[in-house]
Amino acid sequence: xxxxxxxxxxxxxxxxxxxxxxxxxxxxxxxxxxxxxxxxxxxxxxxxxxxxxxxxxxxxxxxxxxxxxxxxxxxxxxxxxxxxxxxxxxxxxxxxxxxxxxxxxxxxxxxxxxxxxxxxxxxxxxxxxxxxxxxxxxxxxxxxxxxxxxxxxxxxxxxxxxxxxxxxxxxxxxxxxxxxxxxxxxxxxxxxxxxxxxxxxxxxxxxxxxxxxxxxxxxxxxxxxxxxxxxxxxxxxxxxxxxxxxxxxxxxxxxxxxxxxxxxxxxxxxxxxxxxxxxxxxxxxxxxxxxxxxxxxxxxxxxxxxxxxxxxxxxxxxxxxxxxxxxxxxxxxxx
DNA sequence: CTAGGGTTAG
Numbered sequence: 623x624x625x626x627x628x629x630x631x632x633x634x635x636x637x638x639x640x641x642x643x644x645x646x647x648x649x650x651x652x653x654x655x656x657x658x659x660x661x662x663x664x665x666x667x668x669x670x671x672x673x674x675x676x677x678x679x680x681x682x683x684x685x686x687x688x689x690x691x692x693x694x695x696x697x698x699x700x701x702x703x704x705x706x707x708x709x710x711x712x713x714x715x716x717x718x719x720x721x722x723x724x725x726x727x728x729x730x731x732x733x734x735x736x737x738x739x740x741x742x743x744x745x746x747x748x749x750x751x752x753x754x755x756x757x758x759x760x761x762x763x764x765x766x767x768x769x770x771x772x773x774x775x776x777x778x779x780x781x782x783x784x785x786x787x788x789x790x791x792x793x794x795x796x797x798x799x800x801x802x803x804x805x806x807x808x809x810x811x812x813x814x815x816x817x818x819x820x821x822x823x824x825x826x827x828x829x830x831x832x833x834x835x836x837x838x839x840x841x842x843x844x845x846x847x848x849x850x851x852x853x854x855x856x857x858x859x860x861x862x863x864x865x866x867x868x869x870x871x872x873x874x875x876x877x878x879x880x881x882x883x884x885x886x887x888x889x890x891x892x893x894x895x896x897x898x899x900x901x902x903x904x905x906x907x908x909x910x911x912x913x914x915x916x917x918x919x920x921x922x923x924x925x926x927x928x929x930x931x932x933x934x935x936x937x938x939x940x941x942x943x944x945x946x947x948x949x950x951x952x953x954x955x956x957x
Numbered sequence: 958c959t960a961g962g963g964t965t966a967g
Contacts, residue, residue, distance in 0.1 A: 636958090639958095640958075643958085663958090664958065665958095666958090667958040667959080668958050669958090670958075671958050671959070672958090674959095694959080695958055695959050696958085696959090698958090698959040698960080699958065700959095701959085702960075703959095728959085728960090729959095729961095730959045730960045731959085731960085732960080733959095733960040733961060734959080736960095737960090737961085763960095765961050766960080766961080767961090768961045768962070769960080769961050769962095770961095772962065775962095794961095795962085796961055796962050797961090799961095799962045799963085800961075800962050801962095802962090803962060803963070804962095807963095829963090830963070831962055831963040832962080832963075833963085834963040834964050835963050835964085837964085838963080838964060838965085841965095865964080866963055866964045867963090867964080868964090869964045869965055870963085870964045870965075871964095872964095873964070873965055876965095
């Protein structure tokens with residue numbers, strides 16, 4: 623092997639390390655790294671990320687310690703590794719030493735740290751970090767704001783979550799989902815449903831994540847009526863193939879005492895719910911027509927074209943229900 | 958080379 627320390631050689635070796643890391647061949651990555659005459663921060667960072675991806679935090683940290691100098695990415699990579707494995711103290715300590723060392727944390731640092739504040743005991747840290755982020759000027763970043771909302775939700779601080787949501791300059795689907803999931807998870811199903819209805823009326827896409835969360839809220843509130851409506855919407859939107867959504871529907875009916883419905887959904891999951899090797903991320907979230915394989919419609923031609931409001935919608939006859947997009951419809955229905 | 962949201966039980 624040519625061992626000139628030219629810049630291009632470092633560059634090429636780094637690319638090679640990256641290739642091996644991507645191929646999950648850490649041994650080879652390590653070999654290239656060890657044989658390099660000159661290394662730079664990038665060489666270390668790439669190898670550290672390779673170890674982090676394999677969950678080898680000790681070795682990653684050792685490499686980190688051996689580095690002559692560290693940059694923000696070195697820190698972030700290690701912090702996110704610890705955060706993902708639930709090692710909160712290590713993550714926070716690293717964050718502190720990054721700041722102490724004079725390095726400016728960026729969005730990646732913040733989102734990783736925010737993910738470690740997940741209980742009411744950590745609310746103070748979370749709020750402190752929120753303040754830090756605001757002062758550092760990162761609050762306008764959608765991804766970071768979404769992480770803050772989720773952090774407040776996990777700490778049971780929904781007032782703060784909603785407050786931030788309201789003042790955010792831009793929202794995306796994840797902002798909405800984080801808020802709705804927060805209310806659902808904190809036992810406020812009706813508030814979650816209210817916001818969810820706004821999403822349904824909008825042009826936003828509804829994916830398996832939001833459905834799993836709202837239906838779970840319905841399950842805990844034993845809101846059979848609304849749970850059934852949500853089931854109907856699941857069919858219409860073609861997300862019935864999701865294991866998450868299927869599981870939570872089974873649970874919702876069970877908690878509501880509808881054992882027959884529960885086991886029917888369960889059987890549908892065995893039959894076709896997850897057919898075709900579709901994974902959750904591949905489930906289409908478009909609202910165009912019926913899904914190729916939906917859990918209910920398939921059974922006996924349960925899908926029926928129905929003209930409602932603007933354009934044709936799909937009604938699921940086996941639910942004997944339609945999703946009510948407005949809260950006011952609730953009263954009408956009961957009257 | 959580094960970032961955001963999901964179910965069930967116990």
